[in-house]
Amino acid sequence: MLIVMQSSATSGEIDQVVAAIREHGLTPHVLPGATRTAIGLTGNTAAVDAGHFEVLPGVAEAIRVTKPYKLASREMHRDDTIIPMPMATIGPKTFTVVAGPCSVESEKLIFDTAEFLLSKGVRMLRAGAFKPRTSPYSFQGMGLEGLQILKRVREKTGIGIVTELMDTEYAEAVEEATDIIQIGTRNMQNFSLLKRVGKCRKPVLLKRGMSATLEEWLMAAEYVMAGGNYQVILCERGVRTFNDHSRNTLDLSVIPPAKTLCHLPIVVDPSHGTGKRAYVPAMALASLAAGADGLMIEVHPDPDHAASDGQQTLNFDQTAKLLDQMKALAPVLGRQM
Numbered sequence: 349m350l351i352v353m354q355s356s357a358t359s360g361e362i363d364q365v366v367a368a369i370r371e372h373g374l375t376p377h378v379l380p381g382a383t384r385t386a387i388g389l390t391g392n393t394a395a396v397d398a399g400h401f402e403v404l405p406g407v408a409e410a411i412r413v414t415k416p417y418k419l420a421s422r423e424m425h426r427d428d429t430i431i432p433m434p435m436a437t438i439g440p441k442t443f444t445v446v447a448g449p450c451s452v453e454s455e456k457l458i459f460d461t462a463e464f465l466l467s468k469g470v471r472m473l474r475a476g477a478f479k480p481r482t483s484p485y486s487f488q489g490m491g492l493e494g495l496q497i498l499k500r501v502r503e504k505t506g507i508g509i510v511t512e513l514m515d516t517e518y519a520e521a522v523e524e525a526t527d528i529i530q531i532g533t534r535n536m537q538n539f540s541l542l543k544r545v546g547k548c549r550k551p552v553l554l555k556r557g558m559s560a561t562l563e564e565w566l567m568a569a570e571y572v573m574a575g576g577n578y579q580v581i582l583c584e585r586g587v588r589t590f591n592d593h594s595r596n597t598l599d600l601s602v603i604p605p606a607k608t609l610c611h612l613p614i615v616v617d618p619s620h621g622t623g624k625r626a627y628v629p630a631m632a633l634a635s636l637a638a639g640a641d642g643l644m645i646e647v648h649p650d651p652d653h654a655a656s657d658g659q660q661t662l663n664f665d666q667t668a669k670l671l672d673q674m675k676a677l678a679p680v681l682g683r684q685m
C-alpha cells in the first residue's frame with residue numbers, strides 16, 4: 349500500500365501516519381517526492397483497511413500496490429530513481445560507464461587502469477577482490493588485500509569503486525572500500541546476503557540471476573529495499589539459453605519492461621553477456637540505444653594475461669574507441685556522458 353500525503357502535509361502529520369503504520373505491525377518507508385511525500389507500507393498489508401490511514405490528517409489517498417514487489421514498483425514510486433555518488437550519478441538523462449579488470453590482480457594494474465579511465469572521462473572503476481569462480485582451483489581473488497588496493501586507488505585518484513560482496517562476513521569491509529556494492533549473478537537469490545546489504549548505506553548493483561525472470565530479479569531488489577536501502581541499480585549480464593555462440597544471451601529486451609514496471613536504474617554488462625571481446629562493443633552501443641542508464645565493462649591493459657575473464661575483456665585502445673563511439677551516440681539519444 350502507498351499513502352500519498354497532501355502537498356501541504358506537515359512533518360508532524362507524516363510522523364503521525366508513520367506511527368499508525370507501525371501500530372498495525374507494518375513497516376513504513378517515507379518516500380519524499382518533488383511536490384509531496386508518499387509513505388510506502390510493507391509487511392502483510394492484505395488484512396489492513398486503507399480507510400484507517402485515509403482519515404488521518406494530511407493524507408490525500410491510500411493506494412493498493414498490486415505487484416508483489418512493492419518498493420521496487422513504479423506504482424509505489426513514479427519517478428526514476430537517481431543514484432548520486434561523489435564521482436558520478438546513475439539515472440535518467442545520463443549514461444554512466446563503469447569499467448575495469450575482472451579481478452584486482454595487483455596495485456599497479458588498478459592504478460594504471462584508474463589513470464587510463466580517468467583520462468578518458470570514466471569516473472567509476474570496477475574490479476573484484478572476491479571472485480565467484482566456477483572452479484575452486486581458479487584464481488579466487490586477492491580478498492582483503494585487494495580491498496586495501498581499491499581503497500588506496502580511490503584515495504589517491506578520486507575514482508569511484510565498484511566491487512563484489514560474496515559473503516555476509518565481509519559486508520563491513522567491502523562497504524568501507526567501495527562506492528557501489530556488487531551482488532553477483534550467482535547470489536541474486538542469496539537472501540541472507542540481500543538482507544545484509546539492505547542494511548548498508550552504499551548503493552547496491554544487483555546482477556540478474558543467470559536464469560532469473562524479471563519478476564524474480566525485482567523481488568531480489570525488493571529484499572534489499574525492504575531492509576531500508578533504496579539505492580539499488582539493476583545490472584543485466586546475460587541469461588542462460590540454448591545458444592552456443594556466446595557465453596550468455598544478453599537480454600536487452602528486458603530493459604523496456606523493467607523500466608515500465610520499476611523505477612530503478614539499469615546498467616548492462618556486455619562482457620559477461622557475450623563472453624567474447626569481439627562482441628562487446630556492438631552490444632555496449634545497443635545497450636545505450638535500448639535505454640540502459642549505464643554500462644559495466646571489463647577492461648585490462650593486457651587482457652590475454654588477465655587472471656580472470658581475459659577472453660571477454662577489452663584492452664585500452666579498444667576501450668578508448670568504444671568510448672568515443674558512445675560519446676558520439678549518447679547526445680543523439682538525449683543522454684549525457
Ligand code: PEP
Pocket residue numbers: 450476480531532533534555585620
Ligand atoms: C563479474 O562481474 O566479474 C562477475 C563474476 O559477474 P557475474 O556475477 O555476472 O558472473
Ligand code: MN
Pocket residue numbers: 450620646656657
Ligand atoms: Mn568477470
